[in-house]
Amino acid sequence: KRRANWKMSAPNLVRCSKCGELMMPHRVCKACGSYNKREIIAQD
Structure with a gap:
């Protein structure tokens, strides 16, 4: 039940x-590496 x-x-x-x-x-967005309109992870 x-x-x-x-x-x-x-x-x-x-x-x-x-x-x-x-x-x-x-x-954090996996596509662009940004969170809250800030870049957190640098993309190549």
Whole structure:
């Protein structure tokens, strides 16, 4: 009976404000390396 509450939910995705790529909220964008409109990881 408790297994009825075991369900998968789709991940919440937002668009990156710099490049527009889908990403998890409150994380560094994997495509451009930015977070909160600042470059965190330098891209080559």
